[in-house]
Amino acid sequence: MADISKYALVVYAGAIGGFVYAPISTMVLFSFNSSSRTVPPFDGPSLNWYNAALGSAGIVDAFTRSLVLGVVTTALATALFTLAGLAYRRSFRGGSFFFYLIAVGIIMPGITYSLGLELFYGNLGIPISLWTALPAHLIWTIPWGLILVRATIDPNMLVYEDAARTLGASEAKVMRHVTLPLFLPAIIGGALFAFTLSFTDLVRSIFVTFPDTLPLEIYSLSQLRVAPDIFAVGSMIVIVSIGLLLLASYFLRGTLRRLSL
């Protein structure tokens, strides 16, 4: 009985994976299409669209901007949600209220927030630039990291810290040898999430970013026509990401084994 349910679940998970990746697979396929068709039949392989995408200054610049913004957002968000996560090791007055306040960032409808931020910048006379989108990205990514950290920290964290102190660890050493290592999986998870959210954000950035980040660029392009060069961009992202991930897991396999929880 148990075995059947396991296999059923494996098949099901595979189906869901298939569902999520179905459009991806056709996207990759048609990015190599020699014609500009984005629907079957497939006309034959060609690298036209990759050339077009890489040759388009608009796309390349937007991509770079997205990447830069994504990295900066991730760095800042990770630092901030890690610090905040450390605060929540013990309960403190107002802790619950502050948490909900921070969580408002993820539930706030993006477009409303974008509008508000635009008004904010307007009132202060700050011109819209790439970096004016940074706070929008931070507001959205920090709560996820904080939720992840709070949900996964060991409830015995404070006892471990006490134990470390009784074994001769100063506060700095406690942090370095006990607290942070135990936070690490959540921190990494939160950072990955943060990058994902930032790199692909559309709705929050829409009014407060100029020039366009990649998602915005593609959005406006798509208003004009749907062509495989957009698919080429998407495919490159997928291929590069998978590549990076394989590399990272290869180099980190020792650490991963050590950390296996």
Add this chain to the structure above:
Amino acid sequence: MTHAVEVDGVSKKFGSLAAVNNVSFNIESGEFFCLIGPSGSGKTTTLRLLAGLVQPDSGRILIHGDDYTHVPTFKRPISMVFQTWALFPHLTVFDNVAFGLRMRNAPRQTIQEEVRKTLELVRMSEYANRKPRELSGGQQQRVGIARALVVRPDIILLDEPLGNLDFKLQLQLQEELSQMHRQLRITFVYVTHDQRQAMALGERVCVMNNGNIEQLDETAMVYSKPSNVFVARFVGESNIVEGSVKSSGGGKNTVETVLGSFVFDGGSFQREQRVWLFWRPENTLIASESASGDYAFEGVVSAIETSGQVTQYVVDVGGIPIRAVKTGLPDPEIGEKAKVSVGVKRDQILLLDTPSVSETGQVERAVLGA
């Protein structure tokens, strides 16, 4: 002569609750010192004050004569074993035990040797490369003990270390701890709510209640000569009968109780003073009729419990439960609801004049209730 630990007038409040109330005591080098008491008595707080995990509001804490009151934990010559074991989940058994030495920047060679030796001492050598989550409770606690011992502390603090283990395991580890103490002669400060552990392990026992010390004495003394009703009840099973002094004078005191009059030599009391008669169940004599002893009472058996090794009887005498303990299986003549006679020798009875140092009303109710 310097004491290993001197606690001098230490108080600690949490909010409006006095967890530790102006407490003073000494612990001698190499002794096995137990702090016992019910939950909330302040025993764990006292231990944490010694560890430096908590700062006292007032008073001083001296270790080997030096004032450590405001010294942070990591600089104190102590180590600690926790009730929940608190092994670092991300480190192997070996790394857990090595932790203290690594914090002290001990050379690699030393670490290897000392950790291996200590793991052998607690019989956990084969588990050196395992992670804590792969171990059972008893195994984790052994590692916790090893971790605390390997740094060769002057004083080792143990916070209910056997609390999370099943009974058989408790007894086993209890014996091992005792052995370790005899071997290593480090000062052990052991906190527990289980007075049987304290009785088995401790050389001296400090009974705490509501932040105060009720009695601090050698273990045997605390058992046979409790200084007040609270201690009498907390340490082991007891028979307590409340009474009031009818007359006192000329070295003779008469106490009137529900069970009758008792006469005591020595001590002087006020008339009408509330006192309590106390003796241990093993000193109760029980028979189907006419039990021997200077005082005897008729009653009805309300409960019999046996472990095969010992049998406990509870006899209802005029509403007061009197306990008796005998070795072996129950006496076939004495069954539940049987009419029996219970007796006690005069010199086995102790007269107590204080309910407790903390003077809580709870104690008095407990005396008449259970």
Add this chain to the structure above:
Amino acid sequence: MSSEQGSKNLGSYLLVAPTLVVVVVFLVLPLLLVLRVSFLHHVPLGYTNQPTLENYGFVFTNEGVRNTLAFTLETASIVTAVSLLLAYPVAYFLARKVKSFTLKTGFLVFLLIPFWIDFTTRSLAWIPWLGTQGIINDALLAIGAINQPATIFLYSSFAMDLVMVQAYTLFMVAPLFISMSKIDPILYEAAQTLRTFLHINLRLTLPGMGIGCVFVFLSSLADFATPKLIGGLVTSIGELIKDNVTFINLPNASAISALVVVIALAVLVLTFRLTHVEQIFE
């Protein structure tokens, strides 16, 4: 409060402070501005300082706004329900049936990668499947289930719901996974019947469901891109706000926004309360 407790509290406050500063300056203030503008009078290309309730009047009485809001709420509900149903077994599978930590993370990251492709492309990538010349139609024609290409698959509510579900599945799987991972395995052994089993599971994963549903619901609510790209002739409340901004009727945009925010906050507080979200942090 003893000074020690006080200093421990102070430490916590210092640690949260940077985040709180960012949140107050860049979240609370902008939203207050939106609220303020929603009460101002609209003039072409701007607004005056004259307080008025006309924007809210418009929002509550205009049929177009009401219909759009209802439609968007309906969409959000459907998407949330469907993604919950789809995600639940996946999360269960990962939490309970996959033993290796590497495999678990592997699968989650595998699900994560498509999210690095931006929103638009992900949505457009469905066209080869859903269109009249797309794969699904070709397959159905080939097996004779239909006589001519069905238009329902693309540029319709169905398509929109489908794409959104695909877009938000991960955000439903993740909190569910975390919630399930925290359940003591012993409880599963104790459950003898399927009914008890479901009962236990549902009760204990409520916090995870709460977080997932709130996020998916509110994200779908605010989504204007997917309806536009895939939904065909539908419109969404997000689109309404955006259009108002494009036509520089900020007070109207703000009023609609404020309404959506109120709905969002209500959903947040209610759901978090009902599902005892705090439990996930124990």
